[in-house]
Amino acid sequence: MFETLRKTLTGLTAAAALTAIAAPAAMAQEKSLLDDILARGKLIVGTGSTNAPWHFKDESGNLVGFDIDIAKMIAMGLFKDPNKIEFVEQSSDARIPNVTTGKVDITCQFMTVTAERAQQVAVTIPYYREGVGLLMKAGGKYKSYDDLKKAGSGAVISVLQNVYAEDMVHAALPDAKVDQYESVDLMYQALSSGQADAAATDQSSVKWFIVQQPGQYIDAGYAWGPQSYSCAVKRGDQQWLNFVNTVLHEAMTGVDFATYAGSFKKWFGVELPQPAIGFPVEYK
Known part of the structure; x- marks a missing residue:
């Protein structure tokens, strides 16, 4: 009897000790930056200021763009x-360090998701789903992607200079002539001048150019x-x-869709x- 009581008390003591250890750990898990932000009364966002239509300054010096709208949502x-x-205006190479050091609560700066980056931060x-597109002059010799492809080596494509530029263009237009330029401005000038x-x-950028200069450019459609x-x-x-995922999800699919769609149309x-309406299409 006494042995049974001793074992019971020992078991209770061990359980109490485990509870005492687990309680602070559970409280630590419940502590979130979300609570700190709400208590602070403002959100601190890392972003850029030089890349339209994502993040740039308007004539009044205010940050605007699609990334800025996402942060405001x-x-x-x-x-x-x-x-x-x-x-917090930051360069592209500060997007991850400023998050990991706590300088910003979140980075919204046209950051491409990769497995390597997902090891450093939570994405x-x-x-938005980005891709490579083809900007063409309205009224030009070719009217569409199909026309460019049929033209073969007769089609000339300008692109920003980099080690994979030619392979990138040839993935869509295998026979096209590829001219590489040292700057984005020169790349677009080649298009405007007919080179x-x-x-x-x-x-x-294709979509942004068409919005900014209606009637002058077209999307090749691919x-x-x-x-x-x-x-x-x-x-x-x-x-x-x-929390952030909930905001983004409902902006793109739910109650705040009008805000997201309005920004998308603007930029x-x-x-x-x-x-x-009905069954959530994202789960099909």
């Missing part, structure tokens, strides 16, 4: 006020080389990541179809 979700936000669900029949550039753009947060904080000139 997150601030709206936090505070019901899209302006409760502090932007959110994608809010090139199309410019191979980001699909978002894109390739898909890559996802996501925001980045510090690893290990599932509550904060879940890319595309009218998005309303998400289907």
